[in-house]
Amino acid sequence: MNQNIWITFPELLIWFPLLAGLVAFMIRKENVVKNWAILSSLITLGISIVSIVYADNSKHFYLNNVSYFWLRYLGSNFTLGLDGMGHMLTALTAVAFPLIFIATNRTSYKSANAFYGLMLLTQSGLMGVFTAMDLLVFYFFWELAVIPAYFLCSRWGGERRIQATFKFFVYTFTGSLLMLVGIIYLYMHTGPSANADHSFSMNAIYAAMLSPAEKNWLFWLFFIAFAIKMPVFPFHTWQPDTYEQAPTSTTMVLSGIMVKMGVFAVIRWILPVFPDAVTRFDNIVIGLSVIGMIYASLIAIKQDDLKRFVAYSSIAHIGLMCAAIFTKSEIGLQGVMIQMFSHGINIIGMWIVVDLIEKQTGTRKISELGGIAHKAPVLTIFLVVIALANIALPLTNAFVGEFMMFSGLFTFNFWYAAVAGLSIILAAVYTLNMIQKVFYGEANGVTEKIQEISFNQKLVLTVLVVMIFFFGVFPQPLFDVTKDTVLNIITRLK
Amino acid sequence: MGNIFQLVWLIPVLPLLGFLINGLGRKQVSKTMAGIIGSGTVLGSFVISLLVFMQLNSGNVPAAPFHYFDFINITALKIGFDFQIDPLSAVFLLIITGVGFLIHVYSTAYMHDEEPKDFAKYFAYLNLFVFSMLLLVMGANFVIMFIGWEGVGLCSYLLIGFWFKNNNYNIAAKKAFIMNRIGDLGFLLAVFWLISKLGTADYQTVFANVSTLTVTDITGITMLLFVGAMGKSAQIPLYTWLPDAMAGPTPVSALIHAATMVTAGIYMIARSNILYTMAPVTQGVVAIVGLSTAILAATIALKQNDIKKVLAYSTVSQLGYMFLALGVGAYTGAVFHVMTHAFFKALLFLGAGSVIHAMSGEQDIRNMGGLKKYMSITHITFLLACLAIAGMPPFSGFFSKDEILAAAFAKNPLLWGVGVAGAIMTAFYMFRLYAMTFLGKFRGTHEQEHHLHESPKAITIPLIILAILSVIGGLVGIPEVFMHGGHRLEAFLAPVFAQSNALTEKHHLSHATEYMLMGVSVAAALAALVFAWSKFSKYQKVEKEETGLGKVLANKWYVDELYDTIIVKPVLALAKYFNNIFEKKGIDGFVNGVGKAVNYGSRQIRLLQSGQVGIYVLMMVLGMLLFFIIQLFL
Amino acid sequence: MNAIILTAIWGVMMMLGGAFIKSKTTPKYLAIIGLAGILVANCMQMNSGTAFFMVDVKDMLHFNSFNLTFINVAFGCTLLFFLLSGRDIEKVGENVSEYFALIFFILCGVAIISTFNSLVMLFIGIEIVSIPLYILTGSDKRNLKSNEAALKYFLMGAFSTGIMLLGIAFLYGGSATGSFYIDNIISGNAPMPPMIAIGLVLLLISMSFKVSAAPFHFWTPDVYDGAPTVFTSFMATIVKAAAFFAFVRLFENAFGSMHQQWQTLIVILIAATLLIGNLTAVFQQSVKRMLAYSSIAQAGFMLFALFALNNLAKEGLVLYAAAYSLASIGIFAILIKMKDYTIEGFNGLGKEQPLLAVTATVFLLSLTGIPLTAGFQSKFFMLMAAVQTGQHIWLVIFAVLCAAISAYYYFRIIQAMFFKEAAADAVILTEDITPAFKILLLITAVLIIGLGLFPHFLTNWLYF
Amino acid sequence: MSITEILFWGLAALALFSAVMVVASKSPVHSILYLIVVFFAISGHYILLNAQFLAIVNIIVYAGAIMVLFLFVVMLMNLNAESEPKKHRMLQFAGLISGGCLFLVLIAALSETAQATSLVQMGGGNSGLIKNLGMVLFKDYVLPFEISSVLFLSAMIGAVVIGKKERS
Amino acid sequence: MEIKWYIGLAVALFCTGIVGVLTRRNSIIIFMCIELMLNAVNLLLVAFSKMHAASAVMQSNPNVVSDAQIFVFFIMVVAAAEVSVGLAIIVMLYRNTHSVDVNFLNRLKN
Incomplete structure (x- = not known):
């Protein structure tokens, strides 16, 4: 086997955006930096696609896994790896960024170099989270992904940006510090590694010797950190504020990818490490998630602000993912996997449309809008498709995921599925309400001058819609990517 | 010509292609092209369906479903994108594509005033509608069925709200979609239940392993499936969307009411008949709900003045009959009634559309009258349809309705009695409608009168075809009493219901009883018919408020208001409470409260730092004391 | 030994130089050269054991890789401090070379208290550190705040000296052999006799005073606030770290074997320090005062070394000393250049001086404990050390919650620098920023990130 | 009671x-005078304990x-009794x-222990004599002795830095 | 004499010093009280040294006794140094404010 590969895919996925981001800081001209961002993110996408081609770890292990000494004497190595779930989420990250850059190409930012630099750094951090195979490395990237995002939101956001994003930061920071305590505790109970008494490597963590009581409280330390990030009711209140205040392209990253960090982390670090605690607390977590779904859906019905509207609908969807994870069923988990991807695609699409509307009309108030369908039919069609995908209409990508997640939830308990199912109805209510108020009816003064969308946006939305339908009809390729990961986790749970 | 089954996939794909062409190229295609593409693709599907039907009829039944690709294929669950062709789906395919094609043709004329791109959009939606329905019918498992199931819901939403500038239409569309989603939830839960118990959603496997399920499981699954059917097929309590769905263009109503959508529930229960046969409790519920719906809708129809509303409630009522049939185990009867109903209800709607077209959009029958002399083809076809729906022999409705009533009688004479009452009301309101529209004197404005005209060919030809079908359609199911082996449909469908039939012993009514039943129901309906004819042919418009029961009926038993009060308003109030108070003051209040507490604590604790050395030293000494006490004495 | 004697000699040199050199800038260069030389000499002692002076220390001082590394860290940070803030020392008053001489004497004391093995040396070392500090605090003579700070510091410092001496007396009286050698005071882990216990508590209190652990921290904010900012920078970093090192050294060697018996006190200290430090810092408007409180808060984390007293803790302490000192020296160096010491004074710095703002951000992130910075690694080591003991996990959780609060006040500065605009005609800085200053800041930032990525570059030295 | 005890x-x-x-x-002047008395009394104790050197140093360095x-300093500042207003009553009380x-706490902790009853060697012993102390100081304690010169230097510099009048 | 009397005396003096620090507001007197505390410690150390001298174990190592007295000597040294600096600070403050009252020292607070 060729071991002399000088760089592997996970490294490329991290270092390339990082480097590109640092280069972006140097570029003074706004247009150049924009194009550079698009170009580099497209290259990252290329890398990601190639990596999926070589996804088969049994054949190309050396391409997808890398480990070099880092904090060796602590038992932590800089270990990266791409398993199915990693492939899926790195692919999502790689797909999302070029789309975001292209879609928001028209928006001009003060000190664009810093903006794009930070965006690319965020990408690098996200890639790190999704590829880390060492708990300490994971924690590093977990925090590092948030810092540039914080700066992005606080620097280029809306009026109340400083407060809102600081709340977001402190909230997540608190969570991750709690997790840090858990990480250390876990580490202290791992077996020895080559150079140290303990080890942070994933396998060692999975094999940590813990008493059930310890697992119980450690579970919560980890879960709260992830729950805040996802966010799960009642840890969600930072989200609407942040989404509302952040610049739209950052919001896309936050909602499209960053919330997946939480979901991802639960699957990667909670399920295999604390299987007993997961079984013990599954009712609480699923209960919270289900309450959150209904709660957020109800609030979404009453939202008048488009951004907050999307935020609450996202909370409802994430709630389902969280609940499905804790069903510990293959169907549920597989559903979560595919839904992570689908939700990312759909919500980015939603934001693009919301951004367009806000840019053109200057308002996000649902009650002030109306009749856009008449003025901008193409935009309307895109939005309707994306919104319907968002509420999981069959043959769109989200249906497959939601179907499987509900199915998993049902297997777990009928009543959870039944109550959670109400959110399907509520989702229809709020989405159709929004469509009706924003797009249908007669155009008014605000929406009178709305223009059709530009080529860039049309391109991006078309790509999104094609993906929505493609994976709605042929989801199997995605399952093939994540199948092994899910089965591995399921075996660990038993 | 090779095996026609190899082309089965074309049946749904053709309308899908039509949808894509018309939808994506709606700015490019001309109206004519859009019409041809829209109708042509459905015609193509119809032709293939017909060939498939003929293959099946010749006894060449495919053993396994056609597998195209894996939809979901993981260890725990395999769901293929499979189509199943058997007699049941073949019958439905014919109805959908056949009646659907006629409606398409009809639409080319009816929608001619629309802008070209809206016209193309309309046909795209119609094609998508047909596509979804075909998917629903052809799917070889519950998941594919569900895809179509939601798809038709979506299409109904799009078409009902086709004229999206009018907010009332949008609200009606939304209502349709949401009501449907309530039903869909039930359907979904049933599918999950099946998957969790049997690990699959394929019909074949499910039906083969049905005996491994417990009674609770089967009852639960069938109940939930029935909830789905309630939504889609407009049964109590989820029927209120259907009359509102009249907001869409009239051909759409025809499509929804006759060929697609509402029959989905019937199809689904007929498809899973073995489950229902094994769940007598559910069957009872289905029968009772069906019958109640039939009666309730009929009573409402008595007092409606909107031509389409009357027809809408009549659909609800007829659907009730079909569920009654399903409930009493007369699956063939239900399918039969679906078929005949498709003919005459499509005809009624299209006829109504023709009338509305002629009346320049007027839908209130109090403003019509005497149209007989202006539009003869419409008039005659409409009359035939009315006779058919009223169950007059030998029109198609007679056979199917009679079969249902007979089956109901065999189960319980009370069911039959109520059913006949409904039939009487049906005859009454249909002929009230007919008489007020076509007989008597014209009551509209002069301008309207000036414009009155017979509709163009594209409208009348489908009417004529449907009229013929309405008249002779019943002949495929001539009951045993009239002719031995006359029930061709039953024979054709027998393989589908074989499993159920094996489980139920047939109550064979004596010929005498059957004749008696027929006689009673026909006589009663005829009496109502004559009464309505005579009463309303000389109808004069009078402005008077309805009172008493009449007012209740005219207001549809206030069901919408009831739902509004007990469901919509509390939910919205709860949402408002969450949004305005609980979220802000409760959860976020707590989160911010932590921040505020830190701030408050900071402000208080910094007062300790008083700047006075004396106090600092005192604090130190107190700390020292504390430490001594802890270390030395504790 | 090299370090102690050379710093003393160089201090005298600086003092004498003050009499002859009239130029104001020369002492700075002298000091930098001298300190660099001393650093080299100390490294030599470390690597090859080369000692320039053959002194029989009678076992009163112990030199090992641990404390020599710490001395390197402390002196290295001081060198950086000279480089960054040397020019600002010149601005405090006329007696420039005397200030440098005093700083060298302090460094001598720092070297003593990081190597002491006898309570006598501890006492003298601490006094050598303290007395020059009183003077430096009051060196801005016409500033009443500086006067006030000096007097407060002096009175309370002398008071705590009294407490320490009483403690030493009781330890001497209570020890079986009547010795001042710290490893002879107790033997085994039998229950403490009350005299030892009293001595221990008294020493604990006086050392807590020096490292400003609550509730013995009250002098800190006032003194740090009142002292000239350059000296605050020095006091709050190197001196404090040295006091911590002495604290841990004393308690590990003298009382380590009965660790369990006094752990409760440390727990209380940690909890109180973290709470008061973090909570009070939240409301401060003056960055200088805020940093004073933050130094208390950081002390809470450093106290974990005393709580755990294991290898991780000691490594972590050295790392913490380096990380915290580097970041604080950096942020103080920037603060000195500011016109307005309030947080509003930082408004718009990101636009005016991006490099300053970016490096300041690195320093603040390090103080907060964000990964990639040395601050994270040091907190991480401390938490690991604490968790390794397996006791009082709630305290660790409490600590991280307090760290979350700390984000609140550190980030206010970041917010001011990047997200807020300065008033149109506002002057943010008092003077021009030289390129050399920028480069030094950058080096500091790189050092912090380097330590954050590869802490073993430092901790490996501990096991030479 | 022996003489020693009475003393x-x-x-x-x-x-x-x-x-x-x-x-x-x-x-303040009275305070100082009383303090000198305390120092003398303590020197008396030193003599009782035969720590002659310390007794002398105490009087010379401290009292003297x-x-x-x-x-x-006090006289320089011309502080008198009235110059000090009453401190807050509560604080004084506290x-x-x-x-x-x-x-009380210290005494309570110590009084009942075995250590507290150890006897003190009164009068005898020659360790407190100047000769012995000198030997120890310059043999064993030469390092701290030398180091304390740094302390004095810094104190000296300090006094100069602080006391010197600043040129304006 | 038993050592406890010396301990009692020294602690009493020490505590008197503390009380003085706590109750007086003239910084010079506070400083004097601190000196009082130091002297209490000195007395205690000398007493302890003689206590160890009395115990049989220590006879073999007479240095131990001298240790404490040398320590006292160092304390005096340090005290002298402290006094010079402390009085300088007090005088400096007096020059600026014409007061030695610590209660007026509250420019720095909160």
Whole structure:
């Protein structure tokens, strides 16, 4: 086997955006930096696609896994790896960024170099989270992904940006510090590694010797950190504020990818490490998630602000993912996997449309809008498709995921599925309400001058819609990517 | 010509292609092209369906479903994108594509005033509608069925709200979609239940392993499936969307009411008949709900003045009959009634559309009258349809309705009695409608009168075809009493219901009883018919408020208001409470409260730092004391 | 030994130089050269054991890789401090070379208290550190705040000296052999006799005073606030770290074997320090005062070394000393250049001086404990050390919650620098920023990130 | 009671009384004078314990040099009794109570232990003599002795830095 | 004499000093009280040294006894140094404010 590969895919996925981001800081001209961002993110996408081609770890292990000494004497190595779930989420990250850059190409930012630099750094951090195979490395990237995002939101956001994003930061920071305590505790109970008494490597963590009581409280330390990030009711209140205040392209990253960090982390670090605690607390977590779904859906019905509207609908969807994870069923988990991807695609699409509307009309108030369908039919069609995908209409990508997640939830308990199912109805209510108020009816003064969308946006939305339908009809390729990961986790749970 | 089954996939794909062409190229295609593409693709599907039907009829039944690709294929669950062709789906395919094609043709004329791109959009939606329905019918498992199931819901939403500038239409569309989603939830839960118990959603496997399920499981699954059917097929309590769905263009109503959508529930229960046969409790519920719906809708129809509303409630009522049939185990009867109903209800709607077209959009029958002399083809076809729906022999409705009533009688004479009452009301309101529209004197404005005209060919030809079908359609199911082996449909469908039939012993009514039943129901309906004819042919418009029961009926038993009060308003109030108070003051209040507490604590604790050395030293000494006490004495 | 004697000699040199050199800038260069030389000499002692002076220390001082590394860290940070803030020392008053001489004497004391093995040396070392500090605090003579700070510091410092001496007396009286050698005071882990216990508590209190652990921290904010900012920078970093090192050294060697018996006190200290430090810092408007409180808060984390007293803790302490000192020296160096010491004074710095703002951000992130910075690694080591003991996990959780609060006040500065605009005609800085200053800041930032990525570059030295 | 004991109690009483008077007397000058008395009493104790060198040093350095310095400063500032207004009553009370408590706690902790009953060698022994101390100081304690020169240097610099008048 | 009397005396003096620090507001007197505390410690150390001298174990190592007295000597040294600096600070403050009252020292607070 060729071991002399000088760089592997996970490294490329991290270092390339990082480097590109640092280069972006140097570029003074706004247009150049924009194009550079698009170009580099497209290259990252290329890398990601190639990596999926070589996804088969049994054949190309050396391409997808890398480990070099880092904090060796602590038992932590800089270990990266791409398993199915990693492939899926790195692919999502790689797909999302070029789309975001292209879609928001028209928006001009003060000190664009810093903006794009930070965006690319965020990408690098996200890639790190999704590829880390060492708990300490994971924690590093977990925090590092948030810092540039914080700066992005606080620097280029809306009026109340400083407060809102600081709340977001402190909230997540608190969570991750709690997790840090858990990480250390876990580490202290791992077996020895080559150079140290303990080890942070994933396998060692999975094999940590813990008493059930310890697992119980450690579970919560980890879960709260992830729950805040996802966010799960009642840890969600930072989200609407942040989404509302952040610049739209950052919001896309936050909602499209960053919330997946939480979901991802639960699957990667909670399920295999604390299987007993997961079984013990599954009712609480699923209960919270289900309450959150209904709660957020109800609030979404009453939202008048488009951004907050999307935020609450996202909370409802994430709630389902969280609940499905804790069903510990293959169907549920597989559903979560595919839904992570689908939700990312759909919500980015939603934001693009919301951004367009806000840019053109200057308002996000649902009650002030109306009749856009008449003025901008193409935009309307895109939005309707994306919104319907968002509420999981069959043959769109989200249906497959939601179907499987509900199915998993049902297997777990009928009543959870039944109550959670109400959110399907509520989702229809709020989405159709929004469509009706924003797009249908007669155009008014605000929406009178709305223009059709530009080529860039049309391109991006078309790509999104094609993906929505493609994976709605042929989801199997995605399952093939994540199948092994899910089965591995399921075996660990038993 | 090779095996026609190899082309089965074309049946749904053709309308899908039509949808894509018309939808994506709606700015490019001309109206004519859009019409041809829209109708042509459905015609193509119809032709293939017909060939498939003929293959099946010749006894060449495919053993396994056609597998195209894996939809979901993981260890725990395999769901293929499979189509199943058997007699049941073949019958439905014919109805959908056949009646659907006629409606398409009809639409080319009816929608001619629309802008070209809206016209193309309309046909795209119609094609998508047909596509979804075909998917629903052809799917070889519950998941594919569900895809179509939601798809038709979506299409109904799009078409009902086709004229999206009018907010009332949008609200009606939304209502349709949401009501449907309530039903869909039930359907979904049933599918999950099946998957969790049997690990699959394929019909074949499910039906083969049905005996491994417990009674609770089967009852639960069938109940939930029935909830789905309630939504889609407009049964109590989820029927209120259907009359509102009249907001869409009239051909759409025809499509929804006759060929697609509402029959989905019937199809689904007929498809899973073995489950229902094994769940007598559910069957009872289905029968009772069906019958109640039939009666309730009929009573409402008595007092409606909107031509389409009357027809809408009549659909609800007829659907009730079909569920009654399903409930009493007369699956063939239900399918039969679906078929005949498709003919005459499509005809009624299209006829109504023709009338509305002629009346320049007027839908209130109090403003019509005497149209007989202006539009003869419409008039005659409409009359035939009315006779058919009223169950007059030998029109198609007679056979199917009679079969249902007979089956109901065999189960319980009370069911039959109520059913006949409904039939009487049906005859009454249909002929009230007919008489007020076509007989008597014209009551509209002069301008309207000036414009009155017979509709163009594209409208009348489908009417004529449907009229013929309405008249002779019943002949495929001539009951045993009239002719031995006359029930061709039953024979054709027998393989589908074989499993159920094996489980139920047939109550064979004596010929005498059957004749008696027929006689009673026909006589009663005829009496109502004559009464309505005579009463309303000389109808004069009078402005008077309805009172008493009449007012209740005219207001549809206030069901919408009831739902509004007990469901919509509390939910919205709860949402408002969450949004305005609980979220802000409760959860976020707590989160911010932590921040505020830190701030408050900071402000208080910094007062300790008083700047006075004396106090600092005192604090130190107190700390020292504390430490001594802890270390030395504790 | 090299370090102690050379710093003393160089201090005298600086003092004498003050009499002859009239130029104001020369002492700075002298000091930098001298300190660099001393650093080299100390490294030599470390690597090859080369000692320039053959002194029989009678076992009163112990030199090992641990404390020599710490001395390197402390002196290295001081060198950086000279480089960054040397020019600002010149601005405090006329007696420039005397200030440098005093700083060298302090460094001598720092070297003593990081190597002491006898309570006598501890006492003298601490006094050598303290007395020059009183003077430096009051060196801005016409500033009443500086006067006030000096007097407060002096009175309370002398008071705590009294407490320490009483403690030493009781330890001497209570020890079986009547010795001042710290490893002879107790033997085994039998229950403490009350005299030892009293001595221990008294020493604990006086050392807590020096490292400003609550509730013995009250002098800190006032003194740090009142002292000239350059000296605050020095006091709050190197001196404090040295006091911590002495604290841990004393308690590990003298009382380590009965660790369990006094752990409760440390727990209380940690909890109180973290709470008061973090909570009070939240409301401060003056960055200088805020940093004073933050130094208390950081002390809470450093106290974990005393709580755990294991290898991780000691490594972590050295790392913490380096990380915290580097970041604080950096942020103080920037603060000195500011016109307005309030947080509003930082408004718009990101636009005016991006490099300053970016490096300041690195320093603040390090103080907060964000990964990639040395601050994270040091907190991480401390938490690991604490968790390794397996006791009082709630305290660790409490600590991280307090760290979350700390984000609140550190980030206010970041917010001011990047997200807020300065008033149109506002002057943010008092003077021009030289390129050399920028480069030094950058080096500091790189050092912090380097330590954050590869802490073993430092901790490996501990096991030479 | 032996002579030693009588002397001990007498000196103890004197020391304590004077100490209290240091704290209690209104005039700073009186305080200083009382403090000198305390120092003398403590020197008496040193003599009782045969620590002759310390007794002498105590009188010379403390009572002689340091206290005179204090006296100078006080007189220089011309502080008198009235110049010190009353401290806050509550604070004074709290100070008194907490000081008393501290005393009680320490005494309570120590009084009942075995260590507390060890005997003190009175009078005898020659370790407190100047010759022995000199030997120890310059043999064993030469390092701290030398190092304390740094302390004095810094104190000296300090006094100069602080005391010198700044040129404006 | 038993050592406890010496301990009692020294602690009493020490606490008197503390009380003085706590109750007085003239910084010079506070400083004097601190000197009082130091002297209490000195007395205690000398007493302890003689206590160890009395115990049989220590006879073999007479240095131990001298240790404490040398320590006392160092304390005096340090005290002298402290006094010079302390008085300088007090005088400096007096020059600026014409007061030695610590209660007026509250420019720095909160």
